[in-house]
Each structure stands twice: as C-alpha cells, then as structure tokens.
Amino acid sequence: MAEGAVGPRLYCCFKCRNLVSCHDDIVSKTFRANNGRAILFSHAMNIILGPKEDRQLITGVHTIADVYCSDCGELLGWKYWKAYEESQKYKEGKIVLENFKIVKENW
Template sequence: MMSRAFNGQHGRAYLFDGVVNVIEGEPNDRPMTTGKHTVRDIYCCRCGTTLGWKYDKAYEASQKYKEGKYILERHLLVDVQ
C-alpha cells in the first residue's frame, strides 16, 4: 500500500501500486476533486463487485504520480478469514 490518505465515493480509500484478482473496465474521463483523470473502474474477478478504480492518466502535472496506480475503497472491501 502506498497511501491511506485518499477518499473515494464511499469514504476512506487506499492507493496501491498493484492489485490482484480484479477485472478492469473501459477507460473514461472523470472529473475528480484533484482534477480531471482518465480512470477505469475495477471489479472483483469472482463476484463482479466494484472495488475502486485505476488511474490511466492524470491531466494535472501534480497528479501524474497516480498514473498506473489503483484505488481500493475501504467500504467496498470485505474481510475474509
């Protein structure tokens, strides 16, 4: 995990370099609090639940570090034993 200092649509979110067991959706441009980004929603490969998104492109220079990284929203994750 790279950072816990993110927020998603449902509250606290985490930034990761990579994730596993997800399916990436189609890219689309989305206005966000930190500017315009091209993102792909990511889904659980088993149940299809939306888990967050992947940053494909950041249009603001200060946000370029997010490109290729993933956001997982805590509220959308399920703890497994």
C-alpha cells in the same frame, strides 16, 4: 485468521473474499472516494478493469477505469490511467480500492 498470523497481510473483496491486494502494495491511505475513505495501491490482482473514461475527481480530470472483483463482479474502486495535472502524475497506473469494499485477511 488467528492472532499472530504468519505471512503477508492481505486485502480481499468484502463480498466473496477474493484476494485483491497486499498491505505491502499500499502507496497512501489518505484517499477519498464518493463513499468515504479509500486506499491507493501500487498493484492489485484478481480484478477486471472496465472501459477507460475521463472523469472529474476531487483532484481534477483523470482517465480512469473502474475496478471489479474478478470472482463476484463487485465494483471495488478504480485504476488511474492518466493524470492531466503534473502534481497528480504519481497516481498513473495505480489502483484505488474503497475501504468499505475490502476486508483485511491474515492480520
């Protein structure tokens, strides 16, 4: 997109450019994943969820589901279904997308 693009700032799958989230849906940019930095979003679209499973993460055990691009099937991150510690409850229902798996569009 050209400089000064009009419209919402978007995030897309790095592989196929499928729209997966909007800048306005960012909750936190300070997340970490196995492969580096990640962003916590309140909402994502054009995704497929894998099966729910309990996984040990940096902040404790959570029930999560992997998140895949609905177009190309690329693993992009995960969705939090349940947090077992009270301090982590804010993550429930939110989606983490790894920085290196998404690209900015319309910036």
